[in-house]
Amino acid sequence: MRNLITISKRLRSQQGQALVIALIFLAIGALTLPPLMMLMGSALVQGTTFENRTASLYAADAGVEQAIWYLDPANSPLISGGLPMHTGESRTLPGMSIDGRTVSVTLAYLAEDTYQIMSTSVSSTETISITTVVGETFNNYTDIMTHVITSQGDYTIQGGQASVTPDTGDNAPIANYDGPWPGANELSAFYYVNTTPYASATLNVTNYPTGVPEILRLGTLDIVATANAVYTLEGDIYITGDTLIGMTGSNFTLDLNGHSIYVKSNTAGNQYALRIGGKCTLIGSGSIIAEGNIEFKPNLATNLSDYVFVLSVNGKTYMQPNGNFYGTLAGSTEVYLQNGSVTYSSPFDEYGNYKIDFPGSGLSHFWGIITWSIS
Template sequence: MFSIKKLVRREKGASLAIALIFLAIGAIMIPPLLLLIGSGLEQGEAIENRTDTLYSSDAGVEWVINILKTGGEGVTDSYGLAGLPNAESTSRTYNLSGLNGSAVKVKLIYHDAHDAGSYYEVVSTATLNGKSMTTNAALRYQPSGGSVFDNAITALDGNIILNNNAAVLNGNIIANGNITLENNASVDGDALVSTTHYISDIRNGIEGTKTINGTLTFTSIDTEIYKTEAQIAKNGTTSSTINLSNNATSTRNGPLHVLGNIILSNNSKLTINGALYIEGYVSLGNNSELIVNGPMYVNKYLYADNNSTMQFGGTTYINGTLTLGNNNSSNNQHVIVAKNDITINNNSTFNLQTAPLIISEQGDIDIRNNAKIGGYLYAPNGNITLENNTSLTGAAAALNITMANNATIDYNVNGLNDLPGGGGTSATLEILAWEYNTRE
């Protein structure tokens, strides 16, 4: 009887038998393997699509983080509304394209949690090949106010109060206390206060976002360097008191060290060609003029009566008060520091073209009716007050800041990077939540 055993013993047809065996095994195994490979390819494609949509939905949240950092500048939603959502317009929807081939719809919702601070809810949905992935996130973006001149108004450790028709143009306001707007007061930008404080804006005069969150910290400005710069004439040529009578004119060469006072009577004019150091005080009578072509140090105070004018050619430090009478004018592009109060009275104009840094080290800065100021006002230990119809082109930073009837601040950052305390605002981003939801 013919058998495989005999066939093998004779070594005839052995290869055919073995081939038939493997062919039978292959016929049994290959179809399932092909099905498995096909299933794997489908699963791989599905995973790849899911990964792409996941990355795209995450990219939508990252896009929101970026526009929060830029304040929504240059961004419009699907209805053409510019900027970020805020307390008055709480929701915006943005349609993004070109993210891993996915279409991404981002819904951004502003939530005001009062004492707990405001935050943004993000719903970012990416769709690819009929499949969707949604990333839900909650973000809190907190500017720290790291620079004292990053905003039009900065209350370092107190309140901001804007009374009747007072206005802040082209800038934000920030306070380590409360912000209060009364009777038609307005702010072009955003408002931010630290946690446990409030923003009172009954008539919705704040156009931008209102934020309550965090502890604000600010850089300080070291004024000692200005004092040193102003004192360079201490070893100059000495002179006794300079006292000019009515209508007198005098010119002196510096560096000049005046052992007494400088007193200018009505309609007189004094010119110092160089630096000036004064042991006493400076008093300018009506319609008088003082020109100092260099740094100046005043050991007591500087008082300028009505209609007088001043021009300084270097850093000025006054170891007392600075007071300008009605209708005064000054043209100065250098830092002015007074140890105590700075008062600029009615209808005066002060540094409108050059906007220098103006500091009261320990006192207040009071800008009175109809005065027009160009500069960056800084009172780290006192208050700044802008009274009726005054205008400031620049910025203001103090413990507390009050603006009265029709006073305005027009935030102007020309030359800001050259000022101490200037620069970019640092900020903190908190990711309160970040989770996913898959939809077919």
């Protein structure tokens, strides 16, 4: 009985210990939770700020590209008052609204064939301005198209799996190419599409059965189809972010129709700025250009009368096509051909005109960026 009384007393003497432990944890939580919540809040604010600033920068950059578009003689008459022609003279270009941001652009005359562009993007939270000086340049880069493979670095042809024609002679592959090579800013200005930005990150070509119009996408883009048919480009496509074509969805055929797909993304390393997959079959002549790496794995139904130009401006062109490729493969750091047949074809049609649009191919001048700054 004495032992039972002792145990009972000991149990009664432990009353309140759980409460003490709970209070200790509550105290620790009270001390650590506010700083943790503040840290999480700061991270969310920083992420939102970074996203907003990136979108504002894209919008301001679009204003610069719009001004360059207006400098083309075919478009200059659209400027109220015409192009400024004297030092100190400037014009305010038509405003734009991009992703809820108001973009205003001013074009000022500096010297003959030299202009200053100030593009300002204003949102409810911030203002970002890009000031750039552009000058008219006269460059011809068509020598790149005289080889079946052209690389400023090296090229690799996977033995036994890939074939290249010709392998000798004037149009044979060339490594360490030291001829004129276009810069990303030059080509970006050359291919820019002045139209209302495409809002979605997915472009379903099935929605354009009579022809895909020119597209300006400020951000990433996934080009897919939901019906197996032939879809024809009726204008150029210009994308500022990493791009996928025919990687998912239904099989479809894309007729380049002499137009260009330009990807203004410099993604490099082991990643790709542009990836074209086996859901897409390419036909017709056209240009496929990215500032960064290109992974080229489509089906091909082209023939010797077509000319396809694939160019990585600053990176690698990795080729694994399914079918016969006719045209030129070009890459700044490397061209790697793993399998498939690559044959050089002429970029000229029967009348002596170029089949594609590239600096020097009938449009021998464009506006190049001399200086560029952000404030």
